[in-house]
Amino acid sequence: MRSPYVKSTLCQIETDMDDRCDEHSFSIELKSKNHIKNITLTNRILIEGSLGKLEEITLIEGRVLELKGANGTLRLDICEDELMQLLKPKKKKT
Numbered sequence: 001m002r003s004p005y006v007k008s009t010l011c012q013i014e015t016d017m018d019d020r021c022d023e024h025s026f027s028i029e030l031k032s033k034n035h036i037k038n039i040t041l042t043n044r045i046l047i048e049g050s051l052g053k054l055e056e057i058t059l060i061e062g063r064v065l066e067l068k069g070a071n072g073t074l075r076l077d078i079c080e081d082e083l084m085q086l087l088k089p090k091k092k093k094t
Contacts, residue, residue, distance in 0.1 A: 023077075030072035059083070 030036060030049060040046040051069030058066045062080040066073060 026074065026076045028072065028074050032071070035071040 028047065028049070030051075035052070036047075036049045038046065038048040050071050051067060051074060052071035054067060054069050056066075056068040058068075059080060060066055063077055065076045065078050065083060067075075
């Protein structure tokens with residue numbers, strides 16, 4: 001069962017999308033702060049951690065890619081069409 005925070009985050013992602021594929025928000029939910037390896041906040045932001053062994057990958061309502069690991073969950077709002085396009089092998093330039 002998802003926490004109320006996760007439900008509200010997904011709801012916000014879906015509301016903000018308005019069928020657009022040009023903006024991508026994400027959330028990272030870890031079971032413990034021990035799974036965070038590094039957070040750097042400068043002109044750039046870097047978040048490193050461990051989701052652990054991947055247990056499940058799902059696409060929720062064709063809009064939110066969810067990667068569930070033993071240590072936590074990563075969610076990325078991305079249109080199914082865009083995801084499929086990005087997963088296609090790139091043609092080599094000749």
